[in-house]
Amino acid sequence: STIVLVFEAPKGRRPTFDEGYVEGQRPGGWSWKIKQGQKVKVGEMLGFV
C-alpha cells in the first residue's frame, strides 16, 4: 500500500546575494527534510514552510 500526498505550499522568494543559494531551498518557502529511500514513522517531519 502507498500514500501519495499532493499539497500546495509557498515557493518562497529568491535568496538575496548575502543569503546565498542552497539547492532546492528558498527563504520563506517549502523545504523538504527527507531523503529518497528514507524510512519514516508517523509524526516525523517530512518538511516545513
Added chain:
Amino acid sequence: LNAALKSTKIEWKPIPIGLGIGFLGLFQFYRVQQREQRIQEEERSSYGSGPDGGKPKKRERIRPSGPWQVQIMSTLPLKALSRIWGRFNELEIPYYLRVPGFKLYSFIFGVNLSEVAEPDLHTYPNLASFFYRTLKPGSRPIDPSPNAIVSPADGKVIQFGIIDNGEVEQVKGVTYSLDALLGSVRPKSSNGSIPTSNIASSPNSAQPSGSRARTGDEEIIRADEEFAQINGISYTLPNLFSSPQPKGNEPGEMPVDQSTSPRASSEAEVRADLALAESSRSWWAPTPSKDPTALYYCVIYLAPGDYHRFHSPASWVVESRRHFAGELYSVSPYLQRTLPGLFTLNERVVLLGRWRWGFFSFTPVGATNVGSIVVNFDRELRTNSLNTDTAADRAAEEAAKRGELYSGFSEATYENASSVLGGHALKRGEEMGGFQLG
C-alpha cells in the same frame, strides 16, 4: 452398479492452491477473451448506426503496457484474488497457534512487538486483526513544529518533489499527470475543454483563476490580481504596477525576484493590507495568494510489516472524497519502477481539501494484498467491493449513453452542519483510517 456405489471408498483430498490459482487465471483469461470478442462484434455490427458511431461501452478494463511480468499480472483477476486473500485472513487462528504465528510473521516482516498496544497476542483472532493493530499511546510522537507536514504513516519515502506542469514523477523519467491521479478538479468548461491544472495555480478553487500562468513571474502577477479581487480593491494590475520594471541585472548581481523588487508606492499599500489580512486571518482560511505557491508531492510506501493505519499529516479540512475503483496491482518498489502510472491504475481514495497554504490532497492507494481502504469519518465508503465495481460499470455505461466521458470515480462531499469550515476538519497526527488485508 449398486455394489460399486456401496463398496467404493470415497476419499476427500484438498485441491492444491497453485491449481486453484491457475484455474482462476485461465478462467479469467477465457472470460476476457470472450468479452473482447463480444465487444468487437458489437462495434462491428453497430458501426455508423448511432449518433456517436457506436454502442455505449462498459468500463474498459485497464490494459497496462510493460514487461512480461506486468502482462501476466494484467490477465489475473487481481481484485477477486484480493478478496479471497482478505477472507482467508479473517479465518480464526487456533488459540495456541496465534502467538507463534504472529511472532513468526513479526520476525519475517520486522514488526516491533514492543510497540503494539495489546501485548497479549492471543487477543488477535486472525492475521487481519493483527495487521490492523494499534500502537501504544506515545509511541509515535508528533513533531511539534506548526509549519511542518508530518509523515502520515510508517513507511519508506519512494519519491518526493515539486509538481511541474501538472505532472508527478513516479520514478526517474516516468511521470503521470495529476488529473489522472486525482481526477479533473473542475467540470467541463463551456467550450468543452477541461482545465487541467487549475489546482496547480489557485489555492482556492472557488476563485476564478483562468488558465495557469507557466512561468514564476506570471504566477506572481496572477496572484496579485487575485489578491486584489479577494480584498475588493478597485484598482487593476496595469494601474498598480505601472512603474517601470528593472530591465536586467548587473554582472555579478543576484537575480532579483519581482515580488521583492521596488515598485510603485501603491504596492506598499497592498502589502500593508496583506499584513492586516494576515493578522486577522483564521488558521484554516486560504492564504491570500500574494505569496507565490507551488504544488509538492510525496509518495510513502508501506511494507507488509508496517503499522497500517494512517494519520493526518497536517491540520486541514477534507472537503470531498473521490473513489477510483481501479485495479489492484502490487505497489512494491519493483512494480513502481516497471509499471508506468501505477498509482493512476490502482484503486484509490482521493481526499481533497485545503490547509493553511491552499490545496491539500491525501491519496491512499490500495494493492493486491491490502485492497481495503478504510476512512474513519466516511462510513459509506466501500473499497475492493464487488458492488462498487458493478456500480462503476453502470455509471460508465450511463455516461456513455448520455454521450459523456466517464470520469472514472464516484465523488462525495463532506458537510458538517456544526462546523463553519465546510468540511471535515482534521488535526495533525489524528488517525484518519488505514489499510486492511484483502
